[in-house]
Amino acid sequence: MTTEKEVLARLKDAVLSYDSEAAAEAAKEAVSLKIDPVKAIEEGLAKGLREIGDKFEKGELYLPHLIMGADAMEAAIHVLEGHMSKESLESTSRGTVVIGTVEGDIHDLGLRIVGSMLRANGFKVHDLGFNTKTLDFIQKAKDVNADIIAVSSLMTTTMPFMKDLIEALDAAGLRGKYSVMIGGGPVTEKWAKEIGASAYGRDATEAVRVAKEIMAKKRK
Ligand code: B12
Incomplete structure (x- = not known):
């Protein structure tokens, strides 16, 4: 047996x-x-x-x-x-995450690993894949009542789309509703602060730790 x-x-x-x-x-x-x-x-x-x-x-x-x-x-x-x-x-879900790589960026390996690790740690993950438009992130977050929007960018040229997303959430009055976690090769903690993201994760392990912290704060 x-x-x-x-x-x-x-x-x-x-x-x-x-x-x-x-x-x-x-x-x-x-x-x-x-x-x-x-x-x-x-x-x-x-x-x-x-x-x-x-x-x-x-x-x-x-x-x-x-x-x-x-x-x-x-x-x-x-x-x-x-x-x-x-x-x-x-009952096992620690929270709901919408994840994707920003518009104009086709790198999705890091994203998939982050998504798998979040799933492995009990999060419900909706993967929008690469080249995701700002409004699609927001629409999906609304549809699934997400807790976290996790955004990846692997190129300096596509990083500004992260800022666009935060501004679009602000404009729609939704900035307080979703935590925005960012990461990817050229992305830094400094950039996260600069654009007003909720959190930054260097790698997939950190992404899980940060997502758990976000949920712990939210459930307090
Ligand atoms: C593989 C790769 C590709 C593959 C992508 C395959 C795929 N399905 O993803 C292919 C060959 C298709 C590709 C294409 C291109 N690429 Co490319 N590519 C890479 C490469 C070699 C590795 C990236 C990677 O997958 N790393 C492995 C994963 C596991 O690591 P990661 O993505 O960093 O993810 C980890 C962390 O960053 C973090 N993380 C990632 N996302 C997130 C999200 C959140 C929320 C959190 C918390 C954490 C997190 O966790 C992950 C796991 O630990 C990098 C070089 C490099 N060393 O990074 C260049 C690189 C990213 N590419 C580059 C370029 C320029 C291109 C092209 C424009 C090339 C071209 N001239 O055609 C095109 C892009 C076209 C487009 N519009 O997107 C440049 C970007 C330069 C820049 N401007 O910043 C790089 C840096 C290479 C270089 N040194 O010039 N590429």
Whole structure:
């Protein structure tokens, strides 16, 4: 009989070996063993992706590894999400995040990793992908009653769209309703302060920590 521990290890190993098929299979097994999906993500998949992320930061692994790891994790999350009841999604959700890369910018790898890590930590994430128009961020945030709008930019030329978003929220009287968290290669804490963003995250781990802080403040 397969144990929970074995399935969690298989989930982690599938991400570490960039194997989407094995990840989806292990996720199906997690479902049949009735393993809590959040546990499967946190103690299985996310552990694998964190290991890859650590090695990437040390220069031991490269970009394609991150992409393939994120792909495997997403394949498994897709299976797990399909089996999470509405109630369990609601009760495990730490908050709702709308995430996207700004208009004119097609870089989405960092965004996907941030999205996966937020999901892995119990957030409900609506991914708008790359090249997202300012008004689409706002419309989606309204539609899903978001807590946080998370915005990525990888180019100095597209960073100003982050400022546009904050100004558009201000103009619509919605600035107090949504926390705006920003990040991406050229984005800095200084830029976040300058444009009046709620928070900045350097990487996916920090994005999770910051998002949790935002929610803790909000729920006080
Ligand atoms: C991969 C890549 C591409 C791929 C993108 C594939 C994809 N699907 O994303 C391709 C080949 C398509 C590409 C295209 C281009 N690219 Co490019 N690309 C890169 C590269 C090499 C890596 C980016 C990346 O994915 N890093 C890995 C991820 C995991 O890291 P990350 O994105 O930084 O994300 C992490 C953090 O930043 C943070 N984070 C990211 N988003 C968010 C959001 C929030 C809310 C938070 C909290 C945190 C957070 O967490 C993430 C995970 O830890 C960078 C160079 C570099 N070293 O950054 C250039 C780079 C970003 N590209 C650049 C350029 C110029 C281009 C092109 C214009 C090239 C061209 N002349 O055609 C086009 C862009 C077209 C467009 N309109 O967008 C420049 C930008 C320069 C600038 N102006 O600032 C860079 C810096 C290269 C360079 N040194 O010149 N690119």
